[in-house]
Amino acid sequence: MDLSHYLTLSAIIFSIGLYGVLTRRNALAILLSIELMLNSVNINLVAFSHFVTPALLTGQIFVIFTITIAAAEAAVGLAIINSIYRSAKTVNCDEINLMKG
Amino acid sequence: MIELTAQTIPFYILAVIAVISALAVVSLKNLVHSVLFLALFFFCMAGFYILLKAEFLAAVQIFVYVGGITVLFLFLIMLTFKVADKRLRQTNEQWLIAFVMVILFGWLLVTGLSETNWEIAEWSGPEKTIPVIGKLLLTTYIFPFEVVSVVLLAALIGAIVIARK
Numbered sequence: 001m002d003l004s005h006y007l008t009l010s011a012i013i014f015s016i017g018l019y020g021v022l023t024r025r026n027a028l029a030i031l032l033s034i035e036l037m038l039n040s041v042n043i044n045l046v047a048f049s050h051f052v053t054p055a056l057l058t059g060q061i062f063v064i065f066t067i068t069i070a071a072a073e074a075a076v077g078l079a080i081i082n083s084i085y086r087s088a089k090t091v092n093c094d095e096i097n098l099m100k101g
Numbered sequence: 102m103i104e105l106t107a108q109t110i111p112f113y114i115l116a117v118i119a120v121i122s123a124l125a126v127v128s129l130k131n132l133v134h135s136v137l138f139l140a141l142f143f144f145c146m147a148g149f150y151i152l153l154k155a156e157f158l159a160a161v162q163i164f165v166y167v168g169g170i171t172v173l174f175l176f177l178i179m180l181t182f183k184v185a186d187k188r189l190r191q192t193n194e195q196w197l198i199a200f201v202m203v204i205l206f207g208w209l210l211v212t213g214l215s216e217t218n219w220e221i222a223e224w225s226g227p228e229k230t231i232p233v234i235g236k237l238l239l240t241t242y243i244f245p246f247e248v249v250s251v252v253l254l255a256a257l258i259g260a261i262v263i264a265r266k
Contacts, residue, residue: 003221006149007214009116013123015207020127022199023192028132028177032139035170036123039146042158050153052219054226057233060155061242064234067158067165068249072256074170078177079264085181094193 006047013040025092027081031074038070108152115152119145130191132178140171154224157231 013036020033042063049059085091088098122145125138143166150159227233238246 003219004215005112005116006153008211009119011207011210011214012120015203015210016120016123016127018206019199019203022203023196024127025191025193026132028174029127029135029191032126032132032135032174035139035166036126036142039143039166043146043149046150046153046155046158050155050224050226051221054222054224057226057230057237060158060230060234061237063155063158064161064238065245065249067161068253071165071170072253074173075260076256076263078173079260082177082181082264091181 003047003051006043006051010040010043010047013037013043025094027084027091027093027096028078030093031077031081035070035074038066042066111148112152115145115148119149133175136171136174136178139174140167143167143171154226155230157234 017033017036017040020036021030024030024033045059045063045066047059049057053059081091084096088096090096119142122138122142126135126142129135129138143162146166147159147162150156150162
């Protein structure tokens with residue numbers, strides 16, 4: 001397997017995640033799609049690390065940071081969704097228009 | 102064209118499962134099923150990390166994503182949503198436009214990266230990656246490491262404050 005296989009796979013998964021972000025109404029489903037996109041980028045980083053700079057491991061280090069940030073993002077995002085659900089009684093993004101003047 | 106190595110068959114099996122579960126995540130109506138397919142997708146990602154000789158990341162992937170984030174998502178679904186209600190429309194009106202745009206975007210990405218010449222190096226990585234990663238994290242990358250710990254602390258406190266009644 002060479003680098004382009006992994007990059008193509010990652011591009012496909014990123015596009016699927018982008019489709020989910022653009023079309024889903026449920027805020028939680030949008031967060032799920034964002035997780036897909038983050039993971040596809042992680043695959044990219046590890047593949048570049050493995051095929052281009054195998055001795056430095058830079059890509060793997062950055063994937064550790066990405067996973068940490070993704071965990072923080074999921075925790076805060078879920079807390080925000082929970083609090084929106086309590087105040088607006090819905091989590092569908094097209095029905096949340098509190099700031100729409 | 103494709104030379105058959107020991108990695109080819111696992112790669113394609115994992116790739117097919119990953120793409121199918123990713124499609125299920127974005128298209129299923131029941132969110133619990135979506136989250137379970139997301140867990141399957143995370144397992145496939147861990148498999149790719151093992152194929153790419155990043156065993157530590159595979160373990161971290163399973164611990165953090167499958168063990169942590171998926172369970173967090175399931176908790177929130179159980180707490181807030183009427184999961185059984187399948188009459189709810191799950192996609193908005195722009196799904197056709199979004200579909201066309203995403204196909205174009207994916208085509209752009211795939212053609213772009215297939216025409217780029219990557220400088221492939223011979224595999225010369227360390228035999229065991231975990232000691233090297235630990236050493237790098239505490240020497241070269243010590244500053245980002247500390248910053249990330251502060252970010253985690255901020256996210257922890259922020260999540261508690263936001264989710265509190």
